[in-house]
Amino acid sequence: MRKILHVDMDAFYASVEQRDDPSLRGRPVVVAWRGARSVVCAASYEARVFGVRSAMPAVRAERLCPDAVFVPPDFTRYKAVSRQVRAIFLRHTDLVEPLSLDEAYLDVTEPKIPSPSATATAQAIRAQIREETALTASAGVAPNKFIAKIASDWNKPDGMFVVRPSQVEAFLTPLPVAKIPGVGKVMEKKLAELGVATVGDLRAFSAEELQLRFGTFGRRLHLRARGIDERPVQPDQPVQSISAEDTFERDLQLYEFEGDIRRLAEKTWLATRRTQRVGRTVVLKLKTAQFRILTRSFTPEVPPASLEELTSIALSLRDRIDLPPSTRYRLVGVGVSGFRERGEADGQGSLFDDGERSPDSTGRPESL
Structure with missing residues (x-):
């Protein structure tokens, strides 16, 4: 456990x-x-x-x-404090998985500093953060990442909440189904049509039923409804994506910001040169004046080998935006994802991940 x-x-x-x-x-x-x-x-x-x-x-x-x-x-200052906090984490365990500048998972099953319980370790970490940074942190303590993340929000600010293994089912049952990661407004509406409002409601459906309706995500819903999350805490994860984005001074139509795409592609390309891994997928991100977020991406058979190739693909992805020509946009971003180690075999080229997200979907800053 x-x-x-x-x-x-x-x-x-x-x-x-x-x-x-x-x-x-x-x-x-x-x-x-x-x-x-x-x-x-x-x-x-x-x-x-x-x-x-x-x-x-x-x-x-x-x-x-x-x-x-x-x-x-002032991100320079925030990053400096973030490094202080991470140093505190590492006193207690080497298994630290940063999610952003301000949050992380820790596996304290076998802490470096002897402790009677995970609860005591969390209390010690919070006390050290307060003493050394004059800031407060909240913590969730649980048997897995899914429940720990929900628990950390339970007694904010400057609080802690513990969910013991025997308490998992009772803790999850009354929660809104939107508490499950990946259940956004669209999925929440689909589940509501099935009479599912809480995690307890979701538990009434079998894995087969959910998978038939929602594919592989249905299987994940089945597991989370039962408090099952086998994902380990993974420290020092390799880079998965690199991107750059910018907000315009005024809203622009789709073909009015080619220069911005070229500039952001160059910024992204230079950032990819600092990693030993190779990115295969080019992503174009747009945000409309109404804050609707769209992404279009393309995975060529051979990863982009130059700035010119990256820029060309990013520009071509505009042609796959199917909104009216009069639509105006407030933000554009260019990214590269699907990173692999150099020398790994390339798969077949494919188009995928054409999607949109709700206005409250936001990216995260670089890791803690």
Whole structure:
């Protein structure tokens, strides 16, 4: 039986700002550049009371909370604090899997520092974070990653929640089915049509029924509804994707930002040169003026071998956007994914992953 922690810093960017500037303490702080094109990077708990959330347009945040203090993000400082926190994690276990600058999974089944329980280890880690960084963190303690991540949000901020193996079923049963990773608004609606609102409702369906309706994701739903998650904590995962994106100063139509695509392709290409792995899939990401996110991707038979090839594929992916020509876009991104070790055999070229995401789908910053 594994003992897994999910540790999540509380309102991380905003808390760093409040720590470093005492005049901000107790005030609603929004970490974002001001302007019509900006989005919120983080909000203090004082700002969240007014409904301000990460990834929200900054202008909307300002309408919701007119007294908010806007602070431009300083990622150099946030990364420095993140390194401090990771050093604390590594005192207790080498099995640390970063998810972002402000959260990580830890496997403390066999901790480096003797401890009577995973709960005691989590308490020690949180106390050290507070003492050494003057910041707070919340933690979930559970038998696996899925439950630990839900638990870490249970008593935020500056809290901890423990789900013991014997408590897993009772803990999951009343939860909204949207708590299961991958269940977004579209899937939630499909499940609601089947009468499924909670994890307990989902448990009434067999693996075969769910797989027939939802394919391989149906199998995952079956396992998660029963609290089963065999994924190990994986430290130092190899790079899976590299991308660059930018928000326009004003909304543009599809063929008005070729120069931006070329610039972002170059930025992405240079970043891929710093890894020993080879990316096979080129991805074009777009966000409409209505905050609808679309991705189009292509996997050639041979991975792109030059900036020119990468740029050409990225530009060609515009032709697979099927929205009206009058549609305007506020953001574009170019990425490379499907990384493999050099020398691994290439598969057949294929088109895949044409999709869109809800406006609340956001990327994560580089790892903790």
